[in-house]
Amino acid sequence: MTQPLLDIRNLSVPLPPGADRPYAVRDLSMTLMKGEILCIVGETGSGKSLTALAAMGLLPPNLPAASGEMSFEGRNLLSLRPKERRRLAGNRLAMVFQEPSAVLNPIYRVGDQVAETIRLHTDLSRKQIQERVIELFSEVRLPDPEAMLRAYPHQLSGGQCQRVMIANALSLDPALLIADEPTTALDVTTQAQILKLMLDLRQKHGTGILFITHDFGVVAEIADRVAVMRHGELVEIGTTDQILRDPQEDYTRRLIAAVPRLTPKAPADDLGEPVLRASEIGKTYRTRTMFGQTRRVDALKDATVSIRRGETLGLVGESGSGKSTLAQCVIRLVEPDHGDVVIDGSDFTGLTGSRLRDARQRVQIVFQDPYTALDPRQSAGAAIAEGPIIHGLSREKARERALELIEAVGLDRSAAARFPHEFSGGQRQRICIARALAVEPDLLIADESVSALDVSVQAQVLDLLARMQKRLQFGMLFITHDLRVAARICDRIAVMQRGRIVEEDTPQRLFTKPAQDYTRQLLAAVPGRDWQDGPIMNGAE
Amino acid sequence: MIRQRPNIIVVLASIILAVAVGVALIGNVFTPHAVTDQALLSRLKPPSWMEGGEAAFPLGTDRIGRDMVARLVAGLQMSLSVALLGTLIGAVFGTTIGFIAAHFRGWVEEILMMVVDFQASLPFILIALTLLAFFGNSMVLFIILMGMFGWETYARLARGVVLSARAQPYARAIVALGANPGRLYLRHVLPNVASALIVQVTLTFPQIILLETSLSFLGLGIQPPNTSLGQILGDGRDYLSTAWWISVWPGLAIFLITLSMSILGDALRDRLDPMLKTRTT
Numbered sequence: 001m002t003q004p005l006l007d008i009r010n011l012s013v014p015l016p017p018g019a020d021r022p023y024a025v026r027d028l029s030m031t032l033m034k035g036e037i038l039c040i041v042g043e044t045g046s047g048k049s050l051t052a053l054a055a056m057g058l059l060p061p062n063l064p065a066a067s068g069e070m071s072f073e074g075r076n077l078l079s080l081r082p083k084e085r086r087r088l089a090g091n092r093l094a095m096v097f098q099e100p101s102a103v104l105n106p107i108y109r110v111g112d113q114v115a116e117t118i119r120l121h122t123d124l125s126r127k128q129i130q131e132r133v134i135e136l137f138s139e140v141r142l143p144d145p146e147a148m149l150r151a152y153p154h155q156l157s158g159g160q161c162q163r164v165m166i167a168n169a170l171s172l173d174p175a176l177l178i179a180d181e182p183t184t185a186l187d188v189t190t191q192a193q194i195l196k197l198m199l200d201l202r203q204k205h206g207t208g209i210l211f212i213t214h215d216f217g218v219v220a221e222i223a224d225r226v227a228v229m230r231h232g233e234l235v236e237i238g239t240t241d242q243i244l245r246d247p248q249e250d251y252t253r254r255l256i257a258a259v260p261r262l263t264p265k266a267p268a269d270d271l272g273e274p275v276l277r278a279s280e281i282g283k284t285y286r287t288r289t290m291f292g293q294t295r296r297v298d299a300l301k302d303a304t305v306s307i308r309r310g311e312t313l314g315l316v317g318e319s320g321s322g323k324s325t326l327a328q329c330v331i332r333l334v335e336p337d338h339g340d341v342v343i344d345g346s347d348f349t350g351l352t353g354s355r356l357r358d359a360r361q362r363v364q365i366v367f368q369d370p371y372t373a374l375d376p377r378q379s380a381g382a383a384i385a386e387g388p389i390i391h392g393l394s395r396e397k398a399r400e401r402a403l404e405l406i407e408a409v410g411l412d413r414s415a416a417a418r419f420p421h422e423f424s425g426g427q428r429q430r431i432c433i434a435r436a437l438a439v440e441p442d443l444l445i446a447d448e449s450v451s452a453l454d455v456s457v458q459a460q461v462l463d464l465l466a467r468m469q470k471r472l473q474f475g476m477l478f479i480t481h482d483l484r485v486a487a488r489i490c491d492r493i494a495v496m497q498r499g500r501i502v503e504e505d506t507p508q509r510l511f512t513k514p515a516q517d518y519t520r521q522l523l524a525a526v527p528g529r530d531w532q533d534g535p536i537m538n539g540a541e
Numbered sequence: 542m543i544r545q546r547p548n549i550i551v552v553l554a555s556i557i558l559a560v561a562v563g564v565a566l567i568g569n570v571f572t573p574h575a576v577t578d579q580a581l582l583s584r585l586k587p588p589s590w591m592e593g594g595e596a597a598f599p600l601g602t603d604r605i606g607r608d609m610v611a612r613l614v615a616g617l618q619m620s621l622s623v624a625l626l627g628t629l630i631g632a633v634f635g636t637t638i639g640f641i642a643a644h645f646r647g648w649v650e651e652i653l654m655m656v657v658d659f660q661a662s663l664p665f666i667l668i669a670l671t672l673l674a675f676f677g678n679s680m681v682l683f684i685i686l687m688g689m690f691g692w693e694t695y696a697r698l699a700r701g702v703v704l705s706a707r708a709q710p711y712a713r714a715i716v717a718l719g720a721n722p723g724r725l726y727l728r729h730v731l732p733n734v735a736s737a738l739i740v741q742v743t744l745t746f747p748q749i750i751l752l753e754t755s756l757s758f759l760g761l762g763i764q765p766p767n768t769s770l771g772q773i774l775g776d777g778r779d780y781l782s783t784a785w786w787i788s789v790w791p792g793l794a795i796f797l798i799t800l801s802m803s804i805l806g807d808a809l810r811d812r813l814d815p816m817l818k819t820r821t822t
Contacts (some may be wrong), residue, residue: 333713360719373710377732387718432714439718 004031005208006055006176011068011078013050013059013232024050025232034175035206037198039213039223039240041255043454044425048212048233052178054078055210057085072176089122094169098181101159102314104153110161111137111149114168119173136167140197158319159190170201177201178210183218187318187481189357192525195221214257214454217334217484217528220244228252244531260484261532262523264507267280268491269362272309273345274473275475276363276444279304281329281339283322300336301499307443307475314490314507315479316522320501323479327445330477331363332356344442361391364436368448370428374420380406380431381416387439398438405434408471409464426457430464444469451483457473462489483526487511495519551808554801561798565621567706568614573597576615580606601774601786612773613790619769620795624749627687631749632742635692639699640726643707654700657693665690666755673761683762690752691745698741702734736813743806747799754795768794778813 013025025047032038042048053059054066054339055077067388070077073092080088097103105113115129124132131150136163140163153161162182162531167317171175179198182193199222202209209494213219219240226243228235230250236249247253283300295308300322307313328334330341332348341348343362351359364387367373384402389395403413409430420428429449446465452457466489469476480486486493487507494504503516514520523529574597586602587594588609594601600609638657642650660668669686676682706712707730715725750770756762757771758778763770770791777787 331717335718354721357719357721360717363717365714365717367710367714369710373714375711375715375733376728378729386715386720390719390724435714435718 002033004374005034005036005072006032006210007069007071008051009053009069009071009328011048011054011066011067011070013054014064016062016064021231023232024056025066028068028229028232028234030227030237032176032208032210033118034208035202037209037211037222037224039211039219039225040227040229041213041216041219042229043214043255043456045231046229048229049180050232051229052095052180052210052212055178056089056093086313087121090117090158090174091172092174093176094163094172094174094178096162096179096182098184099151100182100185101158102166103165104161106153109150109152110156110164111151114164114171117168117171122494132171135486137164138169139170139201140164140167140169141193141402157190159186159194162186162190162194166194166197166201170205170207173205174207176208176210178212180212181214182211184213184215188483188525188527189318191218192221192466193528195527198222211278215527216244216256216455217526217532220528220531228255241345249343255456258459259528259532260455260459260462260482260488261486262423262487262511262526262529264487264511265489265491267506267508268311271311271491272473274306274308275344276305276307276330276477277340277342278306278326278330279340279342281336281341282328283325283329283334283336289310298499300329302339303496303499303501305477305494305501305504307477310469310473312469312476312478312490312495314486315477315496316481316483316486316493317496318481318522319474321496322497324447325499326496327365327447327477328480330443331360331365331445333365348510361439362441363443363445363448364439364441365445366429366432366436366449369452370425370432371420371452372514373432374428374435376420379417379419381421382511383420383431384416384435384438387435393465401438402434402524405438406431407467409434410460424457426461429453429457429461433464433468437472437474440472441474443475443477445479447479449478451480451482458485465489483522495522544754548808550804554804554808557797557801558745558805561617561794561801562621564614565617567585568610568617572608572611572614574608574611576607576611576768578607578611582606585780587784588786600790601784603773603787604780604784609786609790611769612768613794614666616768616773617794619763619767620753620771621748623684623687623753624746626684627690627749627753628742628746629808630650630688631692632695632738634688635695636699638692638696639701640703640730642696642700643703644722644726651701653696657696659694660689661697665752667750669756670761673756678761678764680767685757687749687753694745695738695741695779698737699734702737703730706730706733724789728819740806740810740813743809746806747802750795750799750802757792768778803807 008030011021011025011028013194015022015024028051028538040048040051050059055070057077057080059066066078068078101429104110111133116134118124118129118132133149134145137148142148142160142163146163156164183194186194195218198209211222223240225237225239227237228243230251233459235251236243243252244256247256280302281300282302284298285297287295303326315326317323329336348359381399381402384405385398388398388401397405403416406413406415411427411430423431450461453461462485478490490507492504493507493510494501495516497518510519511523514523528537580602583595583598583602583606586606588601589596589599598608602608603612604731638653642653672686712725712729715729753762753769754771754774757769758775760775763769763772773791774788777784780787
């Protein structure tokens with residue numbers, strides 16, 4: 001048997017005293033072969049990112065020292081001297097992070113940033129370095145590589161920044177590439193391209209890739225082997241086929257079962273009268289530069305949507321397609337330039353001042369990030385009771401309603417007295433949902449409300465939304481970039497592109513007979529389609 | 542987060558401030574002489590441990606035989622309360638301006654921030670001298686003047702933190718619930734930005750003490766028969782070579798109080814400022 005490229009033995013990363021558990025990573029052992037893609041999958045807090053950071057010597061300084069061994073090319077990565085590490089990092093061993101725009105230095109041209117890596121480790125001339133960078137940029141398929149050299153990070157899209165980061169990581173042909181959720185912040189279509197790029201690179205350079213992700217769809221697309229982690233421990237490890245089709249551990253099975261599938265929800269039939277009619281909403285952002293020029297961005301062009309009582313309309317599209325702007329215009333957190341919003345038969349766009357404030361209880365919103373959506377200095381109970389109090393309910397009655405809702409969203413009554421920081425992300429999102437529902441809105445807007453959650457939690461929150469909708473019969477505008485999530489909860493799906501709604505249909509028809517090319521692209525980019533379609537076909541045999 | 546052990550210097554600073562406040566509050570009880578009691582026979586007596594000192598005047602007497610201890614207690618009372626009132630007025634006024642600018646944006650913000658810039662670009666001592674010269678001196682005017690010091694820093698700071706707090710999803714959710722601006726700003730935004738403002742208070746307070754001291758030293762601040770630390774200090778100006786104690790005691794008090802307050806403010810900032818917090822985690 002050949003020598004493994006990276007051999008992790010009994011890696012333990014302790015946490016400082018007072019943390020919720022003694023170890024972030026505990027007794028972890030796994031190997032990565034040359035030219036292999038090993039995916040580490042796990043939910044928030046599983047220790048997968050810390051494992052990657054340990055290999056790069058980037059563990060947060062407030063953690064006690066890690067123990068165990070991570071041997072790479074005959075050296076233990078955990079006990080490298082700084083000088084040795086500098087020689088190795090970027091050269092033999094490279095890392096790609098999740099948020100590409102945050103990792104590139106905003107004040108340097110991207111070409112110079114990649115050139116710097118090469119300059120540090122080789123003694124090529126300036127000209128040779130520049131040629132190499134152009135070569136790399138074309139290898140990661142950046143458009144017009146020579147012009148790209150001179151671009152600044154803010155001029156590139158998220159996907160392009162990530163390509164620059166990958167080019168940077170590959171600049172010296174490293175033996176090992178560590179990628180920590182490299183596609184999580186990107187659109188599905190971009191994600192599909194980056195994943196394909198990784199597969200190509202592995203083939204061409206024989207790079208070993210340690211790929212960290214929370215998404216089994218991504219795993220199905222690129223992994224050779226999969227390691228499942230939970231609470232810092234290895235749950236199981238095996239080939240992709242073994243883990244995805246025949247998981248041995250209960251936890252893995254549950255995780256896989258929670259991955260949303262592209263199977264459309266059964267269409268609802270008991271729909272009531274329309275609760276939302278938004279017609280020809282338009283919004284243009286104008287930014288004036290210092291020299292008086294105006295830059296126009298048409299965020300929304302004549303978008304028209306309607307939702308009936310008890311119905312869920314999904315808005316899908318890539319970032320920048322205008323789906324959030326539409327939602328913000330409907331709820332009037334952003335003022336639309338033109339268009340009418342009619343909620344439950346009465347006009348919502350013309351209102352101002354206290355009449356607008358009174359009408360606000362008819363439409364509520366749940367945001368994406370549950371960590372910033374709650375006032376950190378307000379208890380959960382007070383946050384939920386606030387809406388009803390604003391709209392004239394007495395304190396006791398509002399408090400009672402808050403307690404009822406806390407139970408209805410699956411939390412304990414005692415949670416009312418606790419503050420946001422004492423809850424997990426999923427629990428906070430439940431509180432946000434309870435807060436929105438406390439004023440008994442006719443329309444609920446969910447703006448990427450489950451995107452920041454782990455898959456298992458995501459499934460629970462989606463179920464909660466569906467259950468509450470059944471009970472309270474509100475209409476729901478559900479915004480997501482993930483077609484799998486949309487499939488699960490939406491009665492109709494509207495596809496948005498560049499500020500327009502390009503197609504709208506039931507999930508059933510949209511998935512089988514998409515009318516637009518763009519919809520087809522979105523569908524084709526859904527990670528893990530083949531794998532997920534597989535078991536269904538097996539079941540039919 | 543790991544709780545740090547309190548720094549010895551911070552503890553010392555807190556003790557000094559507590560003593561200063563304590564003396565100002567109940568010091569009168571222990572002084573046998575009234576502030577205005579004159580004893581012309583005991584003029585310019587040195588502190589009691591020095592040659593020629595009298596046990597009745599532990600820290601000496603001034604040029605008309607008034608007890609330095611009683612003078613210091615009264616000066617401390619005056620200086621601390623003027624600084625406290627001034628700080629409060631400035632903090633409340635400036636913060637309100639900042640909130641108003643952040644809420645209305647547009648031309649309201651432009652104008653308010655222009656006034657802020659205007660004040661920030663003039664040395665405050667000039668403004669103070671001009672106003673005192675025009676309007677004469679009265680206690681009320683003087684305290685209002687102290688309140689005008691530093692309001693522009695609060696306004697700037699408050700505007701910035703309110704703008705960023707208002708962009709947070711939680712603030713938008715509150716707006717979407719139908720809350721009126723008063724509720725949004727007082728119940729949700731203010732508690733969340735208070736730490737930054739409190740830190741600013743601890744930074745302005747010593748500056749106001751110094752300002753009061755300088756004006757009183759120049760004879761433009763607190764007028765006799767009232768007294769303040771700065772006024773006593775100015776009083777001893779002519780006797781520095783013969784009766785150093787008249788100036789040294791109030792000077793020492795000013796020095797210790799402002800230093801302690803600054804140290805405490807720094808410690809508070811390290812504790813409360815979210816920007817600095819990221820450094821330690």
